[in-house]
Amino acid sequence: MGVGAEQSWDAIILGAGAAGMMCAAVAGQRGRCVLLVDHADAPGKKILISGGGRCNFTNIHTAADRYLSANPHFAKSALGRYSAQDFLALVERHGIAWHEKRLGQLFCDGSARQIVAMLQSECDAGGVTMALGMAVTDIDHGDGLYRVRMGEQDHRAPALVLATGGPSIPKMGASGFAYDVARHFGLSVVQPRPALVPFTLGPDDALFQALSGVSADVSARWGKTRFREAALFTHRGLSGPAMLQISSYWQHRTPIQVDFLPDRGADWLLEEKRARPRMQLRKLLAQALPERLADALLERAGAQGELGALSDKALRQLGERLADWPFTPTGTEGYAKAEVTVGGIATAGLSSRTMEAAKVPGLYAIGEAVDVTGWLGGYNFQWxxxxxxxxxxxI
Structure with missing residues (x-):
């Protein structure tokens, strides 16, 4: 085929990540002639770094209420029609060993490479053509066909699928490309922001930055949203699963409340005082929390001494503070450290059944490019x- 000649396909899918490869494999195996395009030189690069290289590929507790979206009902149709069990059946058909870690999170026993190889094999079974290491230089639409230019080559198809994700983890080549294409075709975009991302703390909380590497099982709350998981102090602020989860909901200049002793009753300190009045407060708290964290909390609260020497009122106030400790982050570590993006192509303009744009026939948006963001723990892969x-x- 000569340079400059147009090549025709049934569908062109932009982005060879989790959603794009899945879409290509399904369409290809339905007999569609599919071109899967990515600027990276290999497919599934973000899959490879997920779950510490083990790929937390789904969550058995998947339900629409574990996703953030301007339309909380949008995800129900797709999630209901292709479930975590459906994907697990595919994993097992390919002989990939897996285990449940906690909270319904499923991981490969071996490596995330197995998931990429499985998707590659499914694409091969569907006769999918991959164009890797190719930058898209132009996209337009006319006569019911989408034209995608890569280098000197034009490709055209009646269906174009946006599967290039969001701007999180730019070092992997992530960008807002899907949003630009969506806007070009008149779709609206819900303001994107980093999600599942560590928080930064300011000089007021310098005391806690000295605890870098210390973690504790906490209950973190923002508004009515609460997560019970580990929190990790870093040299820049707060991380760990509880904080990453809350970050997806958090809004700037608002406090996060942390319960450092979620298993203790409201009056536990008073009960300890009755039982062990000679016990040092510092020693008691160091039995319940990492010692350095206990010291920092007591230093900030200005509390010390034997339990018997402290008034009931002082102990009750300390108990309340430890159960509802406010942190007001200065911000987050941004897209560079964000696992995913909240916001994206507005669901109002898409069919929840097919993911097709209502006003732009043949244009589809899937995966992280869409304004649907899951909790930590395999939910985003399932979407x-x-x-x-x-x-x-x-398609």
Missing amino acids: AWASGWAAGQA
Whole structure:
């Protein structure tokens, strides 16, 4: 085929990540002639670094209420039609060993490379053509066809799928490309922001930055949203699963409340005082929390001495403070450290059944590019599989 000649496809999918590969495999196996395009030189690069290289590929507790979106009901259709059990069946069909870690999180026993190889094999079974290491230089639409230019080559298809994700982890090549294309075709975009991302703390909380590396099981709350998991102090601020989860909901200049002793009753300090009046407060708290954290909290609260020497009122106030300790982050570590992005292509303009744009026939958006963001723990992968499957059935 000569340079400059147009090549025709049934569908062109931009982005060879989790959602794009799933969509390509499903459409290809339905007999569609599919071109899967990515500027990276290999598919599934973000999959490879996920879950510490083990890929937390789904969560058995998947439900629409564990996703953030301007339309909380949008994800129900796709998630209901392609479930965590459906993806697990695919994993088992490929002989990939897996285990449940905690909270319904499923991981490969071996490596995330197994998931990428599985998706590659499914794409091969569908006769999918991959164009890797290719930058898209132009996209337009006319006569019912989308034209995608890469280098000197034009490709055209009646269906174009946006699966290039959001701007989180830019060092992996992530960008807001999908949003730009969506806006070009008149779709609206919900303001994106980093999610599942560590917080930064200011000089007021310098005391806690000295605790870098210390973690504790806490209950973190923002508004009515609460997560019971580990929090980790870093040299820049707060991280760990509880904080990453809350970060998806958090809004700037608002406090996060942390319960450092979520298993203790409201009057536990008074009960300890009655039982062990000679016990040093510092020693008691160091039995319940990491010692350095206990010291920092007591230093900030200005409390010390034997339990018997402290008034009931002082102990009650300390108990209340430890159960509802406010932190007001100065910000987050941004897209560089964010696992995913909240916001994206507005669901109001998409069909929840097919992921097709209502006003732009043949244009689809799937995965992280869409304004659907899951909790930590395999939920975002399940959205990628489900939305990719839905579009793959439709194109």
